[in-house]
Amino acid sequence: xxxxxxxxxxxxxxxxxxxxxxxxxxxxxxxxxxxxxxxxxxxxxxxxxxxxxxxxxxxxxxxxxxxxxxxxxxxxxxxxxxxxxxxxxxxxxxxxxxxxxxxxxxxxxxxxxxxxxxxxxxxxxxxxxxxxxxxxxxxxxxxxxxxxxxxxxxxxxxxxxxxxxxxxxxxxxxxxxxxxxxxxxxxxxxxxxxxxxxxxxxxxxxxxxxxxxxxxxxxxxxxxxxxxxxxxxxxxxxxxxxxxxxxxxxxxxxxxxxxxxxxxxxxxxxxxxxxxxxxxxxxxxxxxxxxxxxxxxxxxxxxxxxxxxxxxxxxxxxxxxxxxxxxxxxxxxxxxxxxxxxxxxxxxxxxxxxxxxxxxxxxxxxxxxxxxxxxxxxxxxxxxxxxxxxxxxx
Ligand SMILES: Cc1ncc(COP(=O)(O)O)c(C=O)c1O
Numbered sequence: 001x002x003x004x005x006x007x008x009x010x011x012x013x014x015x016x017x018x019x020x021x022x023x024x025x026x027x028x029x030x031x032x033x034x035x036x037x038x039x040x041x042x043x044x045x046x047x048x049x050x051x052x053x054x055x056x057x058x059x060x061x062x063x064x065x066x067x068x069x070x071x072x073x074x075x076x077x078x079x080x081x082x083x084x085x086x087x088x089x090x091x092x093x094x095x096x097x098x099x100x101x102x103x104x105x106x107x108x109x110x111x112x113x114x115x116x117x118x119x120x121x122x123x124x125x126x127x128x129x130x131x132x133x134x135x136x137x138x139x140x141x142x143x144x145x146x147x148x149x150x151x152x153x154x155x156x157x158x159x160x161x162x163x164x165x166x167x168x169x170x171x172x173x174x175x176x177x178x179x180x181x182x183x184x185x186x187x188x189x190x191x192x193x194x195x196x197x198x199x200x201x202x203x204x205x206x207x208x209x210x211x212x213x214x215x216x217x218x219x220x221x222x223x224x225x226x227x228x229x230x231x232x233x234x235x236x237x238x239x240x241x242x243x244x245x246x247x248x249x250x251x252x253x254x255x256x257x258x259x260x261x262x263x264x265x266x267x268x269x270x271x272x273x274x275x276x277x278x279x280x281x282x283x284x285x286x287x288x289x290x291x292x293x294x295x296x297x298x299x300x301x302x303x304x305x306x307x308x309x310x311x312x313x314x315x316x317x318x319x320x321x322x323x324x325x326x327x328x329x330x331x332x333x334x335x336x337x338x339x340x341x342x343x344x345x346x347x348x349x350x351x352x353x354x355x356x357x358x359x360x361x362x363x364x365x366x367x368x369x370x371x372x373x374x375x376x377x378x379x380x381x382x383x384x385x386x387x388x389x390x391x392x393x394x
Pocket of ligand 1: 108109110111134136181185210212213241242243249250251
């Protein structure tokens with residue numbers, strides 16, 4: 001056996017040779033449309049802080065007040081003595097925001113998926129997932145021990161074939177869970193939620209939808225695409241994160257009171273983990289309050305920025321943007337890194353997204369617009385993009 005560090009060094013060398021090596025960058029400022037690194041300011045096109053709340057005064061004050069009232073730490077898991085009134089308040093507000101009976105918070109979105117899916121499903125059941133769902137959903141599905149089937153991205157025909165098979169396979173004892181995202185994190189497109197609801201109802205499956213990248217941005221209340229499409233009562237399990245449009249950190253499940261009571265009793269990442277810290281719960285609560293007042297206005301700003309970006313990237317397209325995420329497909333990992341570096345040199349933060357976040361050979365730049373960008377900021381993307389592909393950008 002080789003010494004551990006030697007073995008790991010060799011593995012990392014291989015990763016480096018494949019242009020898949022990853023490194024942390026130290027950001028010296030708060031999050032926003034502009035960030036500072038190494039004493040230089042960059043226009044930030046990589047953040048999920050879509051509505052610009054992570055550094056908003058009211059949201060920061062929510063975090064500070066929570067720390068003043070409840071301290072820095074939650075002290076224990078929710079089921080011991082860590083279930084602070086603040087958590088209960090936040091969950092009530094999240095349930096109202098999502099238009100459902102109840103909600104339950106987890107420390108991260110990742111822990112939400114990892115706790116929820118395995119306690120709902122087990123061997124003898126079937127989980128069906130879209131090929132492009134987030135790693136947390138896939139990992140949760142794998143952990144459950146249920147049979148896992150993957151359908152090509154948004155391919156309703158293939159999904160139906162799998163559901164027919166699953167229906168026969170589980171018989172009268174087992175269950176089927178269909179999992180998707182409403183807006184896909186690395187492609188920025190939407191799932192055909194109405195059609196998915198029709199299919200899951202035809203085959204008696206349950207539906208779990210991760211709204212990480214749509215909560216805050218769609219619907220009258222701004223709670224997500226499920227609300228916008230009027231499907232709140234047809235989606236059994238709504239998942240969300242607090243770390244994107246809500247500018248804080250954490251994850252949640254929204255649904256029926258029974259679902260939430262069940263998760264409190266069975267979800268291992270909820271039961272065996274210290275309760276979310278007061279600062280992030282306080283910040284999320286303040287963000288929800290702020291969105292009641294300013295959400296519609298903020299959404300209007302970011303959607304018009306997204307439209308501007310789309311016009312630049314796809315001048316011939318007449319469609320409106322499906323989300324605030326714009327993938328710029330490069331393919332080759334090394335080329336994507338190179339292009340990202342060109343952006344960085346121009347003062348623009350546009351990271352290269354590579355395997356395993358996306359499939360090998362599907363490397364891309366993931367450009368997100370957030371509240372705080374200007375049309376001039378978006379214009380700055382034009383020249384580095386043109387240097388890469390003259391025919392794609394006018
Ligand atoms: C679609 C999706 N689901 C879940 C998560 C995980 O959320 P969190 O960052 O809160 O762990 C992410 C975030 O990165 C995501 O993009």
